[in-house]
Amino acid sequence: MINIAILGAGYIAGIMARTLAGMIARGDQSICMHSVAARDENRAQRFAQEHGFQKAYGSYEEMLRDPDVHLVYIATPHSFHYEQLLRCLAHGKHVLCEKAFTVNARQAEKVTAVAREKGLFMAEAIWTRYQPARTMIDEIISSGVIGKPQIVTANLAYLIAQKPRIRQPELAGGALLDLGVYALNFASMVLGDNVASVNSIAQMMDTGVDMQESVTITYETGEMAILCAAVTCAGDRRGVIYGTAGTLETDNINNPGTITVIPYKKPEEARIYTVPSQITGYEYEVTCAVDAIQRGLVECEAMPHSETIRILRMMDELRAQWGLVYPCE
Ligand SMILES: NC(=O)c1ccc[n+]([C@@H]2O[C@H](COP(=O)([O-])OP(=O)(O)OC[C@H]3O[C@@H](n4cnc5c(N)ncnc54)[C@H](OP(=O)(O)O)[C@@H]3O)[C@@H](O)[C@H]2O)c1
Incomplete structure (x- = not known):
């Protein structure tokens, strides 16, 4: 069974929580709603209670230190994905990260190299691919x-x-x-x-x-x-x-x-x-991730690392045409 944790307790985290609950309700025994982490512990507690997670953490790092967490779903704004992906991988967690995966292709290339070196599963949670x-x-x-x-x-x-x-x-x-x-x-x-x-x-x-x-x-x-x-x-x-x-x-x-x-x-x-x-449409990416982890794969065929990076390169090129550089780059 794959213990799933959600990092960030905002809008899309709530939809993912409903998705996981729906998957379990219809008999999926491959996943467990293990934990949620938010910057505010009370909010994490409320989220966990509302959606049925076993544990709530008031810090992302604390959650990542929990050895029982297998797969982390990153549900925060784009600028945080890169650092949070690296933290998840550093703690040996598999990771499914919301789109846009990182802010640019260079960041995606770096985290991909780390995930591959560590043999951890990592994928972009862009639901339409799955x-x-x-x-x-x-x-x-x-x-x-x-x-x-x-x-x-x-x-x-x-x-x-x-x-x-x-x-x-x-x-x-x-x-x-x-x-x-x-x-x-x-x-x-x-x-x-x-x-x-x-x-x-x-x-x-x-x-x-x-x-x-x-x-x-x-x-x-x-x-x-x-x-x-x-x-x-x-x-x-x-x-x-x-x-x-x-x-x-x-x-x-x-x-x-x-x-x-x-x-x-x-x-x-x-x-x-x-x-x-x-259920919500997000169940397919979860199933794909769980299946890949169980098979020991580092990526999903539906959205391989190379494709995430290729799309980001196109977005880099578009932003270059507009002169748009983010402060976090
Ligand atoms: N697949 C889809 O259809 C879909 C739809 C909407 C969004 N998304 C994606 O999901 C991700 C999150 O979107 P969202 O709408 O859920 O975002 P959100 O509700 O605005 O924020 C999600 C969480 O990110 C953290 N956060 C937000 N603003 C922050 C700030 N200024 N500083 C530090 N942390 C901050 C908070 O975590 P804490 O709870 O820890 O405080 C917040 O609960 C994005 O990548 C977005 O593109 C996907």
């Missing part, structure tokens, strides 16, 4: 029904510009690391890694971080992805794959619910696929 919708989309494309994918469009936008972790450069805020990362991953899952160029335009907040941007990626083999991310408005979250024989559209690139396939010449044969019902 969800069944990904396989469903792959299979639909492989069936040939939409032909060869040629253009991908995707947008992710929420009105969250006032959140401190989005506004503040010190927390590595901005739309790209929070939302753009999903659009980049969506394009990458469909069109792969043979990137020829990445071009973009961003508008910045008064704090200096990006608030909305358009990104155009071209591929060596002639495809194109046109992406948009914003923290200034409510987007429709749609992702569309335009193929030579039809289109595939998902209703939400940040947790697909339906996938609509329309053959160009036979629109009457359009089909809507519905993804399996979920």
Whole structure:
């Protein structure tokens, strides 16, 4: 059984806690809700009681010193991930870290080297990589029904510009690391890694971080992805794959619910696929991590280290185009 601990007791930590409880409630015996750590001990206690964790710690280090903790889920703003990943690995813990994994590729390369040297499992908790919708989309494309994918469009936008972790450069805020990362991953899952160029335009907040941007990626083999991310408005979250024989559209690139396939010449044969019902949608990344740990692997096939680093390199390039450097870099 893998004892799971959550580092940080904020918004996404609560969703992960509900996910773990839901997995156990439906009979998953491979995981245990072991502990939670927050900077404030009372808050950690309340979180543990509310969600059913065995232990609560008022310090991250104290939790990491607990030899019974096997896997740590890092649920803090982006600027902290690098140091916290290193602390987890130093204590011999496997680790699943929220997106954006680190603030830049250099940090990800460094922690990856440490995890590999220590033989510890480590992965980015970007849920869309692990969800069944990904396989469903792959299979639909492989069936040939939409032909060869040629253009991908995707947008992710929420009105969250006032959140401190989005506004503040010190927390590595901005739309790209929070939302753009999903659009980049969506394009990458469909069109792969043979990137020829990445071009973009961003508008910045008064704090200096990006608030909305358009990104155009071209591929060596002639495809194109046109992406948009914003923290200034409510987007429709749609992702569309335009193929030579039809289109595939998902209703939400940040947790697909339906996938609509329309053959160009036979629109009457359009089909809507519905993804399996979920606990929260985060259960798949947990299952993947637990499975990898049990098999002695240091990474997940669904989101290998190389892919996390590659996406971060693209985000580095985009930020370089906008002149955006975080204070923690
Ligand atoms: N997968 C998804 O769909 C999804 C959705 C939302 C967010 N996320 C990701 O999850 C991570 C956390 O996001 P969130 O919305 O949960 O963040 P949050 O609620 O604002 O903060 C999470 C925790 O981080 C620590 N923290 C926050 N601000 C801090 C500060 N200024 N200084 C030191 N520690 C601070 C706190 O830990 P303590 O409890 O110890 O005080 C807080 O409880 C990010 O990487 C984000 O991109 C993912």
